[in-house]
Amino acid sequence: MEVVSYRPDPSEFAWTFGGVKPVRSVKPGDLLELWTEDAFAGKVRTPEDLVSKVCEFPFVNPQTGPFYVDGAQPGDTLAIHFISIEPARDWAASTTLPLFGALTSTTHNPTLQVPLPEIVWIYGVNARDRTLTFRAVRGEYSVELPMDPMHGTVGVAPASLEARSSLVPAEHGGNMDTPEMRAGVTCYLGVNVEGALFSIGDGHYRQGEGESCGVAVEGAMNTVIAIELIKGVMTAWPRIENDDYIISTGSARPLEDAFRISHWDLVTWLASDYGFDPLDAYQLVTQISESPVANVCDPNYTFVAKAAKRYLPDGDPYRGIRTQLKEVAATYRSEHGMGRAPGTG
Amino acid sequence: MEVVSYRPDPSEFAWTFGGVKPVRSVKPGDLLELWTEDAFAGKVRTPEDLVSKVCEFPFVNPQTGPFYVDGAQPGDTLAIHFISIEPARDWAASTTLPLFGALTSTTHNPTLQVPLPEIVWIYGVNARDRTLTFRAVRGEYSVELPMDPMHGTVGVAPASLEARSSLVPAEHGGNMDTPEMRAGVTCYLGVNVEGALFSIGDGHYRQGEGESCGVAVEGAMNTVIAIELIKGVMTAWPRIENDDYIISTGSARPLEDAFRISHWDLVTWLASDYGFDPLDAYQLVTQISESPVANVCDPNYTFVAKAAKRYLPDGDPYRGIRTQLKEVAATYRSEHGMGRAPGTG
Amino acid sequence: MEVVSYRPDPSEFAWTFGGVKPVRSVKPGDLLELWTEDAFAGKVRTPEDLVSKVCEFPFVNPQTGPFYVDGAQPGDTLAIHFISIEPARDWAASTTLPLFGALTSTTHNPTLQVPLPEIVWIYGVNARDRTLTFRAVRGEYSVELPMDPMHGTVGVAPASLEARSSLVPAEHGGNMDTPEMRAGVTCYLGVNVEGALFSIGDGHYRQGEGESCGVAVEGAMNTVIAIELIKGVMTAWPRIENDDYIISTGSARPLEDAFRISHWDLVTWLASDYGFDPLDAYQLVTQISESPVANVCDPNYTFVAKAAKRYLPDGDPYRGIRTQLKEVAATYRSEHGMGRAPGTG
């Protein structure tokens, strides 16, 4: 097991999944200590830093990577285990964006109305209490919100010779923006190109489900991951596993198709790895699924479908690789004085 | 305070919201002890009782009601407080339906493919442990699922002189199919016609979020509610309140519009009753909303948007009527040896 | 054959399909000379008559009817043949509406943006040239547009014991807003209740496809129809026939479902009445369909799918009733000095 530490120079950011040369080669079993910049490329630092002024498209949502995984081939599955995701700054930013978000017209849902104003909210980070301070910009109210660090963007190079903007979630992962992508989880991604070419970015110190205004509490992250490769096992859509749940994702428009994909994938997962007939799986998913929406703002919308393991028979998805990855994580966290990771029993 | 006990004869079921004469008149402050039949009108009792054989459309999803509320006028809000929702049978049923559900083509999303087979699942009810037994029909697996009783359908007569099938959720409430409609909550509905004409039905012993196959664990219910009227306060879309959350709903297609409506309503609610500027509310909702989907199978899809009260300033929505309704509920439950209701402190 | 002439008093308007008592009984074979008010109930007459000021919801889109058709039973099809549709006024009106239309946020696609302004456009009618005069309100430009009179709303009482606002298009017809509903066509509607209870209204002196802003060139109409009944033949979704095309409709959200319904219905129609295997019909429809959108503004969106008869084998849909209705129309038009009707050879 090797530990690769990497903090990209701004000139090294990737702005797409696919179409970019790898920054490093890694091997299955390696640990990566990574730093990721925020979705604004670090340029929104004060209330005056309007995105329309300080950011230049398409240079938003910079990714750390891509990493070439030795031996990864199309048809394999890459497992990314999040050992630790920790804020790298004592502040974070959010904003309204012109023509982006769920409660405004957008470039793809255009109207003849005047756009919403751009406003920036700067959040303080209280590391000791693990809270974030929301302060109203047009009022006096402030409140502490629990920190819940996650990555909005985790992905590999897409299939079909494509390169997709880091703002897009799809089969390759990407900008799924689900709060489920916390420390302690294992994310499974289907490999589409030799070397897989995975990247991560878009740290959120927290976000609500759906990410209504299109922008979470955005911040740079220090993140430690372990990677593994499951040879010869395909994964159609990104999946996540934690100690309590198996989780399918789907990213599409309209939103019902994201729902359909994620729940179809969960039914299919129960059929293939847990011994269910598909219609029995459909019935059980109907009664037990937890189905929080991830994002309703990105070029594709994302849903997750969760099945609690306590309602499932024994299964061995992905050859039980998660057990092994959890051990690696526990060792790392222990050696680095981190305490028990979330979702690692 | 009067207690009205009512168990409808099958000839008294309502099949629509609107267009039906009231079965009883009640007064604000009254308690109602109601019995509701299941969505199959009680006709699916064994694995052989296929809906296509035993049910005759449109006679599905029977409602108990409507009730005429003295003094209710368009522009008022009706508050329905759920004191108790308890299974009235020791079994319940679910099924696949031809051309209904999220993972099949439907009458409104038609394809040229062959429909899915109809299968019935009968669930046992374990009252002592408060669990339900799922048994695979095409396999051996069985598992106990926690009981979580709720009403799929709660509504009033719609606006615009309409009568809507009890299968439809919309501004008037109706078949929203959200697991949030548990004992302990207060549901707020805008009044559209004199007397409000509210009904309830469609008891679910539990359901997953999204109700994927279109059918929950369906069962008859004994339900106790308290009703109140908030004069001169309008409610555009159904809202729910429990001890921890204020909750907005939206019902529409495509699903993103249900999301938009519910989150727009929550933003608007924060602005009107909690003193926020709308854009500050938009930002806060973006970071704190919990947004589980309710149904992705009915004629309109339903989303709920939840804001935890612990993150909000003091507010007094609906003139604090819930405090009063909780006291009524506590008294009733105490007098009937029910123990503390969920969500009542 | 009887001729029924009927001009409703404003107190007789119907505002829904279903839930309304019939104004007249008619027999299959009867001719009806009808007058229909415009969608604003005649209240928008000058640029100052903003809908938000002069109209009171739900009293918009008044219908002439409903008519009880002797002998009509659920499972039959009603044929309405449009002998003549002629403007009853020398002016017409259009407008933007707050929160209605395709290029604005709406009540069901809400945003936090400011609504569009309300503006009224009054059109002159040049009867001799059969043109309408568009005049820019915020500029100098004017242009003559060809008159192309049609009914936005044609329907029967819906199934499922429902009553639907006259603004809604669905299986029962209603507010489909398709320019195909011209003089010369035969419209087929499935009967859902005894007597069928059909109404018409919402005359448009012309409209573009999609009815983008939500409001056509709205005007009162003098319309002559012949009605017939096809016993024992069901019609799932409204269909239209003219001399050159058979036309299926679908009304739903999202718009792709309206497309799917109309094209599925057309494929099904070719299979049932023209001897095609469904997949051959699917292929032929793929290569020949003309598929203009009808409305993208109403509570359901409407698509039409057209197949040119010249590409089809001989068929005899609806027992050839159209041939007979065309003869009736030709006689009437000849007796009333109308000249040959459009679409009647």
Place this chain on the structure above:
Amino acid sequence: MEVVSYRPDPSEFAWTFGGVKPVRSVKPGDLLELWTEDAFAGKVRTPEDLVSKVCEFPFVNPQTGPFYVDGAQPGDTLAIHFISIEPARDWAASTTLPLFGALTSTTHNPTLQVPLPEIVWIYGVNARDRTLTFRAVRGEYSVELPMDPMHGTVGVAPASLEARSSLVPAEHGGNMDTPEMRAGVTCYLGVNVEGALFSIGDGHYRQGEGESCGVAVEGAMNTVIAIELIKGVMTAWPRIENDDYIISTGSARPLEDAFRISHWDLVTWLASDYGFDPLDAYQLVTQISESPVANVCDPNYTFVAKAAKRYLPDGDPYRGIRTQLKEVAATYRSEHGMGRAPGTG
């Protein structure tokens, strides 16, 4: 003016827009004589050639190009004028595809139903009558359909550093699949990268609107185009102009967003180039637009919005470049004995 003749070797096909090196450099003013392969890469030639057997994803929908246009820079507009589009074979093919098309479940609208069977239809080409012969595969019927040759795919490299599959339509053009892309039209595309890098392909000998089953009458083409560059003029979404219409396109999901984009673009076009206030343009478009759907099967759905020039004031879009391109086309067609081109007066 130079004439570039180019017939790609199969090894030279492009499978994406973006991410591919140019095959040739051309100059504004050049004429290109191109050959394009069909969407199956020529592999479906008999009824036995099922796509699932003979095609290997992602190697479908091969493009001829890309071409580097000297001087083209982001912010410019590329004009592609279609001088001639003629079938290069005497047969063509169509097919059903597993999990693709409007009347089947798909990978992004998944259900648990069994997929439709794969069937191939081979069309004969009658060059003299300019017709295609449809023959039922599961019946006896055959019919001649008029040839109406067009390109399903016309595009440039996308923005945001992306590479998109040739199956995708979006802002960069691509697989729009609109029958409007006939000989005689000028297509305007916004330039996103230096050299524009345009390609064309996916010849259809004809298609219906919506391309219901996902596959038109697919065939190789001999196509002649003239290209021009309009410096410093941006084009957000692909536009088309013929002698009678200006035409906007929009590609998105759900379909109403494709409608919105195309009609918003048309309103915006009238405002910018024809002197209208946006709300007057909205009103006029509402009454005159012709809005046939292009495709309801591709990764994005495409709508076109057409405004007849006869209803518009004088305008000079794109500096009148079309007048000049039509002269070039007329000369070429005359010199090559082609007769007057469609849409060139």
